[in-house]
Amino acid sequence: MSKRKSIFFLVVDDGGLPTVSNEKIEVPFPSYLNLLQIAKRFEVKIPLACSMKYLDINNVSGEGSPVKYAEKLITLLKNNNEYLELADHGFSHRLNDSWSEFFDPVRHIRVPEEEQEAKIYNNMLIYKDLGFSFPDIVVPPCNYWEEGVTDRLYSKYGAKYLIGTRNYWQNIDHNKWKLLANFFVPTYSWKDSPYILFLPRIWSGLESKDIELDDTLFKRIKRRIFNNIVFNFVENRTFYVHNHHSHMVHITNFIDERAFVWWSKIFEMCSNDKRIYSAKSNIDAVKYFQGIR
Numbered sequence: 001m002s003k004r005k006s007i008f009f010l011v012v013d014d015g016g017l018p019t020v021s022n023e024k025i026e027v028p029f030p031s032y033l034n035l036l037q038i039a040k041r042f043e044v045k046i047p048l049a050c051s052m053k054y055l056d057i058n059n060v061s062g063e064g065s066p067v068k069y070a071e072k073l074i075t076l077l078k079n080n081n082e083y084l085e086l087a088d089h090g091f092s093h094r095l096n097d098s099w100s101e102f103f104d105p106v107r108h109i110r111v112p113e114e115e116q117e118a119k120i121y122n123n124m125l126i127y128k129d130l131g132f133s134f135p136d137i138v139v140p141p142c143n144y145w146e147e148g149v150t151d152r153l154y155s156k157y158g159a160k161y162l163i164g165t166r167n168y169w170q171n172i173d174h175n176k177w178k179l180l181a182n183f184f185v186p187t188y189s190w191k192d193s194p195y196i197l198f199l200p201r202i203w204s205g206l207e208s209k210d211i212e213l214d215d216t217l218f219k220r221i222k223r224r225i226f227n228n229i230v231f232n233f234v235e236n237r238t239f240y241v242h243n244h245h246s247h248m249v250h251i252t253n254f255i256d257e258r259a260f261v262w263w264s265k266i267f268e269m270c271s272n273d274k275r276i277y278s279a280k281s282n283i284d285a286v287k288y289f290q291g292i293r
């Protein structure tokens, strides 16, 4: 039990997306340079989860819609694979008009297996075309996936780890007694999979629309990283402290020109604190997480 520190490890979502969130925030290429600079400075290998439709420069999927700097981003990933690990973040990050892709828990819509596989198959074609092997890590868009289907399909194509949140609550039940009764029962929850290693992540305190890295956001992420017990209750509605593998952030959180200085302060704070285990890579975080879970 002596080894029970809280893990600090970033997994970056929304790689490749030309715009992120309902605010339609445009993602400029230097955001990726900022991320790389941080990874180099702290010698960590940070997973960057990309939606592959936006990197499909040769349109092997037939639905390619490459972001304008796709070739530059692909080169950056290839030349810096000690610092950035390409992870899978679905094909389009879209399901009809929603942002999820493999399951829509808000409307309770499941995606037929053939449709899920078609998306993963497209990604396989794109990885092959670009000279990447199928990524070890998959981060389902919006963290939503269908147990027994999405995990099975991804493992078939070679993914080893599925990173996502544990719970989803839908707090719009009109019957207040039912709402109360369901307070501690998530509308959906995701657990270990027999096909792939499920790695639970937590919110970092930053949302995708948080692009201006000011002191307010610094305080927010700091509270989130260090007050594990409080935030664990907020996220999981239990006093039992669940361990986590990583923190969810988005590429938009690296747009700000202050990103290097701002994130450096976070990384330094974590590596100097005895309560925190600063993981160096996904594999490192996996090993530590498996030791404390």
Ligand SMILES: [Zn+2]
Pocket: 013, 014, 089, 093, 141, 142
């Ligand atoms: Zn995303």
